[in-house]
Amino acid sequence: MNFTSDNASGIAPEIMAAIARANEGAAASYGDDEITKRLTHRFSEIFEHEVAVFPVVTGTAANALALAAFTPPHGAVFCHAHAHLNVDECGAPEMFTAGAKLLSVEGAMGKMTPQTLHDALGHLFPGLVHHIQAATLSLTQATEMGTVYRLDEIAELAAVAHERGLAVHMDGARLANAVVSLGRPPAEITWKAGVDVLSFGATKNGALAAEAVVFFDPARAADFIFRRKRSGHLVSKMRFLSAQLEAYLDDDLWLRLAAHANAMATRLAEGLRRIPGGKVHYPVEANEVFVRLPLTRLRKLWLNGASFHPWPVEGDSEEEQSARLVTSFATRVEDIDRLLALAGD
Amino acid sequence: MNFTSDNASGIAPEIMAAIARANEGAAASYGDDEITKRLTHRFSEIFEHEVAVFPVVTGTAANALALAAFTPPHGAVFCHAHAHLNVDECGAPEMFTAGAKLLSVEGAMGKMTPQTLHDALGHLFPGLVHHIQAATLSLTQATEMGTVYRLDEIAELAAVAHERGLAVHMDGARLANAVVSLGRPPAEITWKAGVDVLSFGATKNGALAAEAVVFFDPARAADFIFRRKRSGHLVSKMRFLSAQLEAYLDDDLWLRLAAHANAMATRLAEGLRRIPGGKVHYPVEANEVFVRLPLTRLRKLWLNGASFHPWPVEGDSEEEQSARLVTSFATRVEDIDRLLALAGD
Amino acid sequence: MNFTSDNASGIAPEIMAAIARANEGAAASYGDDEITKRLTHRFSEIFEHEVAVFPVVTGTAANALALAAFTPPHGAVFCHAHAHLNVDECGAPEMFTAGAKLLSVEGAMGKMTPQTLHDALGHLFPGLVHHIQAATLSLTQATEMGTVYRLDEIAELAAVAHERGLAVHMDGARLANAVVSLGRPPAEITWKAGVDVLSFGATKNGALAAEAVVFFDPARAADFIFRRKRSGHLVSKMRFLSAQLEAYLDDDLWLRLAAHANAMATRLAEGLRRIPGGKVHYPVEANEVFVRLPLTRLRKLWLNGASFHPWPVEGDSEEEQSARLVTSFATRVEDIDRLLALAGD
């Protein structure tokens, strides 16, 4: 009953098998192998657009490298106040951009709105020498609150950004969960809606350690290989990263795994809503559930081996506190049901 | 017959098995898992000293992070002119140190000497405000020329460095090959000889992607976790990195794999020396062979499927050119012999 | 009638004379001259404490260098949301710290409070690897709203900061105005109240271009000279910077100049409050006046040659808008009176 995070899960069997398959004989290193060469084509198919693809091992690296490609040192990145890259990456975007600034945009349920973005942009005057210059918008999909930007929401935010000359980055650490949730082709919720560069996550959804930075305009990726190398993120035995990503995309594995995780979250949320005193905070649109429960019930869960993070939410009291529960491709129905049984007892 | 690099090899079976074993159930992420917790103890045993250990995925990351822990932005790193971190890491040490400078030290066969180090240090005046300040010495073991620093050589260089107040870093991307070559315990050629921080390599010698930064004075590692996270090198499913390193150390696997690679290089070098017109450039003390051969023979090798890098060496001519051949844990005797047969024919 | 900024003023005659006096014969460069050598003693007298002093040419440089001495790349600087270094220095603190983060603290009238500081600190967990680490508090004195932190306010904020292990920086671009306003010795409102490092401004108050970074614990300044040099802020003919600072301190010139500027602001504010529809926004405690006036009156002022910046404040309407008027050592009573006559007419 581990609901601490989707990265507490292991490796999906199909991906494990792909790593083993890739381990036959010697192969060119640093990405000159056959598997890596196939990736560009594979991603271009999936996204129905010519793309440039760069595997890396962490989401933090993917985000920081993607932002650095579009943000000068005197630039500003606009992101949600709670965005992972703003609060949980120990300043990686600042390091990779050589000191750009992240400016917080407000918004309920983890989503900024065209109005809050517009307001935030209003603090910077284009061309004023004393001000950093607006450079990039970063959207997290699914969001830190387990919600999902709808297609029109993305398009509107991207339009506001593009109008001011900003590039649009999507932090897709949980992109698969969002694709499944929206039921739309990946192309529609990315480049067709205005996304310029994507952090495409696989680790939280079944890979060992594999993410990809996807440029929808390959010309913008011209110096990316140097940035990746220089940050220590060019893995020598690249075939093993690429093999993970290839298997992840094959036969819609990524969507099947995410569909399971999302379904588990929905089941969990439905059960928690029925617990006396249970309040699910946000719409459960991906694989995260934020819930307030009586402390007595939370304690009981912990004592019986359920693990998840306390997650203070405004309105909590001493008796009723909030927690975050994350499901994954590996979450079992019986774990959900056992947790619900314990909590409701 | 792939002799391009040891990172063209795959994953050793014991390490693959360890990854598979680690893939059971959920585990705490970001290094709070049981395997990672065991690592500190394991490395402390191997090095006969209390150490702090931090797994990362690339040697470039290990080097740049280790150097950044000891080198301020206005500091200088002294390294061999041909050091990997000087020429083949696209400026990673400069990025991670926020702009420190690498100063080249000369020396035959990939090794600096106390004299050449002393001379290089002489260009910087301690405390002079216009000069960067000498901060770190980095030694590569085994060297870029496939030679190995002897114990007394390391100790003498470290003494010169410490006298000037520099910390001593060892780039041990091929440390196992050096340990086997010298036949000395790891402790003796590292901290006992004056090494303060070590990039401990495993990838080139059988891991998927696993290196470790090892601090021999854990107090100096106080802010390392932030530097690692901030550079995108804190892998979420850390257990899979740690499992590689654990298996690598178990039952002396690392030394057995390196012993094989070294033996293959020795066999290769001996054979090449017998080829008419063949000249092996440096003592073959690890798993790399640098050889000059008649171009006709090199061409024949390439045409018959042998792969290795041309490697210009002073004295090459149009007819006789040099190449680098690297062996690994996966190199087979028959590959060596076939290559020698082709070359000698 | 130039009220755009105190840096629109020129050089005070006493300071100009000191530059001319310093221009006799040759002198050692880079700070080895006699005038610069005297500065440390002079500042130590003024602040009743042994200090280390480093002249630079801009307030931005002083702030960024001071912060960088106390803030690692993975550190956080807490400052008021409107702090000059947060909004008007184009990311200089981020550049000089190699990517640290500025976190905004709220507070009315340009001042943070112990509570708002405490709340802001609460977002960062000490030691949590995903979070940047709280490193520095920066207070602006006088504030961006022309108010002045009282002695007890500084002491309380510094106490909150020190308890969490943060160093305390004071941006004293307008320190003289604050000293005069509070009527307290410089020592009391700086190190005795908990300030560790000070940006001591002179440019806005009569210098050509001269600021000083003042460390109240000289041991913390150990590598400052390298940081200053490396950022291009070690001026070769340093005597001319030091001469400005020396003249600035002689015979309390700095306090006399600031007293005049403050008095002019008070006179201005009193007059503006009497204008029909005039509303002065904040207590006028230094040399800045923020006022809302009917647009017709503002227009009249501009048309008659008064210059000052529009400064939107919440509550402004199309008919009534706000502006900032800054006085300086060079502001003349007749300018004030003429502006008031025009505005009130």
Place this chain on the structure above:
Amino acid sequence: MNFTSDNASGIAPEIMAAIARANEGAAASYGDDEITKRLTHRFSEIFEHEVAVFPVVTGTAANALALAAFTPPHGAVFCHAHAHLNVDECGAPEMFTAGAKLLSVEGAMGKMTPQTLHDALGHLFPGLVHHIQAATLSLTQATEMGTVYRLDEIAELAAVAHERGLAVHMDGARLANAVVSLGRPPAEITWKAGVDVLSFGATKNGALAAEAVVFFDPARAADFIFRRKRSGHLVSKMRFLSAQLEAYLDDDLWLRLAAHANAMATRLAEGLRRIPGGKVHYPVEANEVFVRLPLTRLRKLWLNGASFHPWPVEGDSEEEQSARLVTSFATRVEDIDRLLALAGD
């Protein structure tokens, strides 16, 4: 008899007068004043080309900012092994470029040659991901050895650089001395010979503290204002920097001052060559003289109040040592003659 450096001299009377003239009334700050606005036109006239001009206070700032405009973090700057920016700026170029690398080019008498530049370039393979990428060539004019690149030498070096896609920077801290020495219009030895960006020095030749970065293609200067501000080099009372530069250019003051300094150096060198045991090391083409003298004579000079720096040169012995003597606009004939009399006695 101060020959330590040209920056030991003070301010030329014409420049001092211009500062005083600029100190009348209020003026727009940060470069919006009338004097600064005139500068672009003035420099464009002097260089017979439309230029973009940015005043800063130090040569280190000018160099580092100019290089940063053309060199990405993964870029390489090629400069002479003895270049000021390589050895005497405490890593400023590395800081401003966010970690680019300076690669040394050899060459006698402070000058690189097309061949040594070509050889140095040969170490970097364009596009190879492990290598930093060649970005900029920096030439020092006059050189650190007091020699001057001839027009054809500049043109040839710039041609080699441009062929490889590098931009060409000229460190003109002593440009005036070089212009006088060559007797050619400034345009001919800069942009017409292939220089893209120039650090135009005035401080060593009579200014208080004033240098300018001059872009010969203003389009390349698009984000320079942000870089300057962000590094703390946008001086608020800019009129006083611009007034120095304007006066420096008026009536050929810069050339007249440099002509005097050069003539003094020539007179000094001629005298030193006649001293028994005196050896002048390099052609004296600007305002620096490097001379070997018997130690007894050097000691006598020092004891009698002459000041200059020891400057070890290969071939020095215990009895005969080398020194650097720098003349300036303020050097007097009688100082030269007195020094020569003392040395020759």
